[in-house]
Amino acid sequence: MSDDDQVKMDAIVVGGGPAGLSAAYAMAKAGLEVMLVERGETCGSKNVGGLVYGTVLNKLIPNFFEKAPIERPVSRRTLVFLGEGEHVSMNFGADEWSRPPFNNTFVVHRSQFDRWYSKQAEAAGANLIEGMVVEDLVYEGSNGGRKAVGVKLRGDEEFRADVVVLADGANCLVSEKARADLGLKPGLVKQEYAIGVKEILGLPRGTIEDRFNLDPHEGVAIDFFGTPFEGLVGGGFLYTAKDSIHLGFAARIESLTHAGLSPNEVMDVLKAHPVVRKYIRGAELLEYSAHMIPEGGYNAVTELHGNGVMITGDAAGFVNMSIYKEGTNHAMESGVCAAETAIEAKKRGDFSAQGLAGYRDRLNQGVVMKDLKKYRKVSEVLEGSPDLLSLYPKKVNRLMIDLFTVGSQTKSETQKRAIKAFLTGLPKFRAIRDLIRARHLA
Amino acid sequence: MAINIVVVVREVWDTRDLSGSVLDGAGAVRAGAMETRFEPEDLNALEAALRIKDAQGAQVTAIAVGETRSVDVLRECLYRGADKVVRVGADPAGLDDQALAALIAGAIAKAGPCDLVLVGTAVPDAENSLLGRHLAAALGVPAVSWVDAVEEVGPGRAVAKRAVEMGYEFVEVPFPALLSMGVALLEDDPRAPRPAKAMLKLKMKKAEVPVVSPADAGAADPAALVAMKVATMEAIAPRVIESQQVDPESEAALKGMLDAVLKGE
Ligand SMILES: Cc1cc2nc3c(=O)[nH]c(=O)nc-3n(C[C@H](O)[C@H](O)[C@H](O)COP(=O)(O)OP(=O)(O)OC[C@H]3O[C@@H](n4cnc5c(N)ncnc54)[C@H](O)[C@@H]3O)c2cc1C
Numbered sequence: 001m002s003d004d005d006q007v008k009m010d011a012i013v014v015g016g017g018p019a020g021l022s023a024a025y026a027m028a029k030a031g032l033e034v035m036l037v038e039r040g041e042t043c044g045s046k047n048v049g050g051l052v053y054g055t056v057l058n059k060l061i062p063n064f065f066e067k068a069p070i071e072r073p074v075s076r077r078t079l080v081f082l083g084e085g086e087h088v089s090m091n092f093g094a095d096e097w098s099r100p101p102f103n104n105t106f107v108v109h110r111s112q113f114d115r116w117y118s119k120q121a122e123a124a125g126a127n128l129i130e131g132m133v134v135e136d137l138v139y140e141g142s143n144g145g146r147k148a149v150g151v152k153l154r155g156d157e158e159f160r161a162d163v164v165v166l167a168d169g170a171n172c173l174v175s176e177k178a179r180a181d182l183g184l185k186p187g188l189v190k191q192e193y194a195i196g197v198k199e200i201l202g203l204p205r206g207t208i209e210d211r212f213n214l215d216p217h218e219g220v221a222i223d224f225f226g227t228p229f230e231g232l233v234g235g236g237f238l239y240t241a242k243d244s245i246h247l248g249f250a251a252r253i254e255s256l257t258h259a260g261l262s263p264n265e266v267m268d269v270l271k272a273h274p275v276v277r278k279y280i281r282g283a284e285l286l287e288y289s290a291h292m293i294p295e296g297g298y299n300a301v302t303e304l305h306g307n308g309v310m311i312t313g314d315a316a317g318f319v320n321m322s323i324y325k326e327g328t329n330h331a332m333e334s335g336v337c338a339a340e341t342a343i344e345a346k347k348r349g350d351f352s353a354q355g356l357a358g359y360r361d362r363l364n365q366g367v368v369m370k371d372l373k374k375y376r377k378v379s380e381v382l383e384g385s386p387d388l389l390s391l392y393p394k395k396v397n398r399l400m401i402d403l404f405t406v407g408s409q410t411k412s413e414t415q416k417r418a419i420k421a422f423l424t425g426l427p428k429f430r431a432i433r434d435l436i437r438a439r440h441l442a
Numbered sequence: 443m444a445i446n447i448v449v450v451v452r453e454v455w456d457t458r459d460l461s462g463s464v465l466d467g468a469g470a471v472r473a474g475a476m477e478t479r480f481e482p483e484d485l486n487a488l489e490a491a492l493r494i495k496d497a498q499g500a501q502v503t504a505i506a507v508g509e510t511r512s513v514d515v516l517r518e519c520l521y522r523g524a525d526k527v528v529r530v531g532a533d534p535a536g537l538d539d540q541a542l543a544a545l546i547a548g549a550i551a552k553a554g555p556c557d558l559v560l561v562g563t564a565v566p567d568a569e570n571s572l573l574g575r576h577l578a579a580a581l582g583v584p585a586v587s588w589v590d591a592v593e594e595v596g597p598g599r600a601v602a603k604r605a606v607e608m609g610y611e612f613v614e615v616p617f618p619a620l621l622s623m624g625v626a627l628l629e630d631d632p633r634a635p636r637p638a639k640a641m642l643k644l645k646m647k648k649a650e651v652p653v654v655s656p657a658d659a660g661a662a663d664p665a666a667l668v669a670m671k672v673a674t675m676e677a678i679a680p681r682v683i684e685s686q687q688v689d690p691e692s693e694a695a696l697k698g699m700l701d702a703v704l705k706g707e
């Protein structure tokens with residue numbers, strides 16, 4: 001970089017989460033002059049997340065899990081259906097998941113993990129500007145010829161670049177403004193949001209391993225459905241870190257408002273459920289955080305590239321809210337797609353919307369858009385059949401409890417009664433419709 | 443002619459928003475349980491130096507003792523406009539202000555000519571605000587404490603403004619001199635101290651930070667200079683205030699609640 005006060009970058013990345021860091025890393029690796037602006041004190045300091053899926057990252061940084069601050073890999077998963085007092089769960093895992101590449105699923109502290117990732121991007125040559133907020137994009141030209149040429153930092157100056165990669169996360173004010181300013185085509189439906197709330201609860205390592213039946217290098221990811229989320233479109237989770245447990249839930253904001261519940265109230269109910277209460281017994285609250293999650297899926301995705309701009313990650317709405325709840329992986333893949341497109345555009349010297357159209361093509365050929373497309377009905381299904389998340393879990397619980405309640409009737413009497421109880425209150429046609437719809441979730 | 447200003451800066455424990463237990467059984471800080479920050483009053487001292495630089499030109503050098511824990515205060519000085527930084531390669535843990543002052547004085551002497559030394563006044567890590575005084579003694583220069591603002595600089599002297607009963611006094615000191623900056627600057631100007639500049643971050647991120655060894659600073663064994671140390675600690679149990687509902691209409695109830703809180707019942 002010259003001493004001259006006018007610096008022009010090849011690319012400026014807005015936001016240092018998985019999407020922005022992947023874009024910055026890949027572009028810097030290819031020799032582009034990249035500047036990444038992150039508003040947190042350090043990358044990750046503002047970030048909230050659950051699991052990190054590593055397939056994309058493992059291509060960028062092979063065996064990253066040997067160096068990155070991983071808390072525990074997820075060697076076992078559990079789905080728990082909570083009733084009032086009863087519960088039914090399904091546990092599954094594979095020995096292989098305890099060995100590299102650990103089924104590509106990791107529990108991390110996002111603040112530490114993102115910070116580590118930022119150091120890798122920096123080592124690859126990216127310039128990180130942390131503790132600075134991008135206020136808006138800088139444009140040249142007008143109407144159809146309008147083109148982003150840089151960013152304006154709050155309380156500071158403008159920086160210029162050939163292309164701006166927007167990775168400002170779910171609450172993406174800069175991306176939203178750019179969509180309007182560049183007239184990007186809207187999605188089929190408006191973006192919708194869930195709120196994700198998470199507590200980090202400290203517990204001694206040995207207690208965690210005993211309580212959850214884990215070896216030292218193992219971890220468990222539990223998903224909760226059922227009564228604590230009655231009337232809500234949402235569910236809970238519990239992940240084991242090294243010396244702490246991550247406990248939280250995500251629920252559609254609209255459904256919370258509709259139910260007149262605050263996130264804290266839901267969290268309290270979840271923590272008070274007998275199953276959860278015993279998991280977190282004796283734990284000390286270390287951290288509380290809340291963050292938005294875009295939930296609109298495929299139908300809410302807008303046009304994502306314009307003159308001098310590409311939108312990635314949560315800002316693009318790349319979260320799969322099926323039972324897989326995948327966001328990090330999609331964020332990273334879209335970041336890499338944007339980077340590859342920028343590298344190609346630089347070779348051709350064309351950063352217009354047309355020159356960046358390869359971004360759309362790459363996304364369409366990759367996993368992100370295909371997965372989002374497969375799960376495009378999730379949003380609609382959950383909204384249309386809220387019972388999927390509460391009535392059915394309750395029913396299944398009742399069925400299992402009734403089947404296994406030890407009493408003095410004959411087995412066939414017990415079974416007959418249990419099945420009868422299971423079916424009462426389930427309108428037949430709706431149940432069939434719901435079950436058909438439910439296949440969109442898995 | 444531009445003057446030379448040295449600012450002493452420190453990375454200290456951030457005592458805001460503490461949660462959980464931050465002290466171990468022996469009363470020492472559990473390193474993992476706390477964050478650090480740029481000592482706010484040192485930032486204030488840096489701001490005073492940079493204002494002089496803005497107004498009439500100055501060479502501003504920042505000095506810190508010890509490795510960075512999480513906030514690299516020297517780099518933060520470069521990001522705000524300091525011209526030079528020097529790190530003293532000693533671990534400040536266990537050193538008292540007298541030992542620290544000896545190390546810093548040695549580093550200042552090595553850094554070249556110096557007209558003004560600015561330090562922050564209060565030190566949350568030991569609550570005794572004495573670093574500036576010890577440093578002035580070690581350098582053999584006059585010192586002014588609780589300075590609100592540096593009113594005039596040069597030639598050969600500085601005028602410091604500080605609050606006294608019923609008003610202000612303006613203290614004149616000849617160069618070289620040391621000023622301990624108070625908090626007034628921060629309170630009067632919401633934009634002070636200035637934040638980092640993106641362009642400087644871009645340029646200074648990888649700038650080399652020279653390290654002066656304790657031996658080069660004239661104190662090969664800084665621990666030997668320590669005169670004061672904490673012999674034992676006694677913890678005070680934190681007071682838990684139970685939340686309670688009172689009738690907001692009842693003056694007696696409100697008064698009772700206030701009394702209880704104030705008396706610590
Ligand atoms: C409670 C919860 C649980 C989750 N669980 C999972 C899970 O189990 N698995 C999974 O894969 N995903 C999960 N997710 C989703 C996942 O965290 C996100 O999809 C992922 O973080 C998106 O990455 P990103 O880089 O697009 O955005 P982010 O990680 O949000 O990063 C955006 C960054 O941009 C910065 N920024 C924003 N605006 C500006 C600005 N104007 N100037 C400068 N910087 C700015 C922010 O500070 C932030 O660092 C979960 C999310 C939540 C909230």
